[in-house]
Amino acid sequence: MVAIRFGTHEIDLTDGETVLDALLREGIAVPYSCRSGFCQTCLMCASQGKPPREAMQGLRDTWKASNYFLACRCKPVMDLEVRLTGDLPAPVRARVQSVQPLSQDILEIGLATDERLHYHPGQFINVESPGGLTRSYSLASVPGEDDGLLLQVRRLPGGRVSGWIHETLKPGDTLHIQGPLGDCFYCEGQPVQPLLLIGTGSGLAPLSGIARDALRQGHKGPIHLFHGSRSRDGLYLQDCLKRLAARHPQFQYTPCLSGQDIPPGCARGRVHEVAQARFPCLSGWRVFLCGHPDMVQQARMMAFMAGAAINDIYLDPFNVALT
Ligand SMILES: Cc1cc2nc3c(=O)[nH]c(=O)nc-3n(C[C@H](O)[C@H](O)[C@H](O)COP(=O)(O)OP(=O)(O)OC[C@H]3O[C@@H](n4cnc5c(N)ncnc54)[C@H](O)[C@@H]3O)c2cc1C
Structure with a gap:
């Protein structure tokens, strides 16, 4: 017999019972509608244990990789701890390990957690400040290549x-973080698919992690990273990305400037317009868009109109909190 845990509830499942039926039997109100795996209203996430493959049919790859599943189709074959996808993971304590300026206004923060955090580069964590404010920051680090978590703020x-x-913030300080969250990351499975990564400002944080992760996982198709800024100083990590391009012929990096002063090696114009001019047809591509929310929305429309499938477009708009 298998059991599920939902919050403080422990429920033994009867033979062939779905997670949704078991929760409803116990009087737990969870969202659902069609009960046949189409509407995705009963989408949930397993924080412990692996849901069966049938419960993930039709979900995008990054959701499957995050253990999302449809409760109405889920007949577990092992014990599962489940939660609603809107419920955040519990906060954990993190210690600041390093603080390094990457440019005039971008700081790289290295964090270590007591328990290893399982994440995909490009996901984000929520950081709590001592004043009680919470903000999201993307993970630029790659597990196995970097120690701990790296943020670019x-x-x-x-x-x-x-x-x-x-x-x-200084090394030795502690703070609370929640995560990982979000579905803007690389999934293996289509190693020759062309990838287009477009970002502005610190939107490079998730994109640099995604590019390095794809290369580490042996991605063979072209990976084009376009990073845009108004000023030269905003084009941080240039040397590092050029070195990456020199080591991996399938990876290309194009810095873009929308201001007046354009040094050699940089493209002139707004980053998504430069990318669009270079690649007018995106049918069959996977696209990652991160940074300023206006750019992300415009580039999303641009990518869709250029033929990219909606399920192949991953977004991380850096929306500003209004609290
Ligand atoms: C998923 C996600 C990932 C992110 N990843 C990163 C990342 O990797 N790196 C990074 O640097 N940032 C990232 N961000 C942005 C980050 O979460 C914060 O929004 C950012 O750091 C600003 O927070 P703040 O508290 O410093 O600014 P705030 O104090 O919230 O103010 C932000 C700016 O908006 C102005 N402002 C504040 N309130 C209002 C208002 N009511 N109306 C109009 N303007 C206002 C302020 O003057 C200020 O200029 C991410 C955001 C999201 C949603």
């Missing part, structure tokens, strides 16, 4: 949490 003028991180 841009200081915004008047920004409360980014200001605190830049001014106060």
